[in-house]
Amino acid sequence: MSSYHADTPEPLDRRDGPYGEVALRRRGPHFEIIANGTFLMDTADGRSERMLISCALDALDGARGAHVLIGGLGVGFSLAEAARDRRPGRITVVERERAIIDWHTRGDAPLAPFAGEGHSDPRAEIVHADLIEHLRTTENRYDALCLDIDNGPDWTVTESNDSLYGDEGLDLVERTLADEGVLAVWSAAPSPAFEARLRARFARIEVIEVPVHVERGLPDVVYLSSRV
Template structure:
């Protein structure tokens, strides 16, 4: 039997319609009619953060691009490794959902003293700051080849990849989530940032989710 879908909240932002709906006890987020994510799984989003934290020292500064349903942030705050976790999220409404309906999925992390939520477009914020991070976890889109908004494609081109590299400390790691393999992007990461490892997470239907990790080689910016 098909499960009933109920709209919990619907807002119109500068980027269009954003909907939170509930289906079978789970929440789903839909942007302009396109399904983005739900609360059913989260294994690959947690892996994104876990693998990045395995490569940094205790006391690390972490940047998470995209709040989503909160799996990445929950994984980060469950670890003692990061001393500071900055989360970039463009949708103020989504941040609000994590203060109530989605709070359990992000581990009530908005109340963690290590967490700083920045309500900005990630690309614009990266261009405006000189902060450096030991780990950057990018989970804004469905991958380098499937962006939520056309402007996000810049995050994955040569200039955007160089910008991300410049926000990494020496030996810092960039972790990127993708709903499918993106071999050309993996090559770009290796060329612009440093050695790349690839991690696959099987999903019930379709291609495995993919997590790319690139380790920066170069002088410390801090």
């Protein structure tokens, strides 16, 4: 019988890649992804990650056939929500970490169950690429851009992601967003400076707060933005 304690993380895999170290570990019944020694996400809840998708689709006024981009595969909650919904016509998931894709698709694929029907959904594809580079080079115009690649605009996984939340990144977002499209950005805490940048560019802004465990205090936040 294992002496593993529920409060002690059990390492499952660790990879060194072009953006640093990424690791998967288990804590009790839950899985955690750690990037460069920083906690990134786990499978304990997922409400705000699902809301990132559902609120963006609701903001499209029920339009069917929408092309949805999910920035960051993570543990799969956002992909699961998109696949559960009949409104998307295409679902493109952009993930830069090969390890995270493998944890969903290879071997015993420990994270696959958390993506729901996403991996078997014919509407969905996973693109192995850096999100900023994808936005810079894609010819697609997305109806919904749902971004969750960091702990938020003020707490990025790597310095190279900082530009996504500044003027350069928002220029790319506007270039790839359909005229009546919706931008949804997940954050682990409110970011007044990022909200101000959104308000300077978009006509419609909604800030959705999702309460989390009391010990952490600050709520998760989903920022919804559109031109109309």
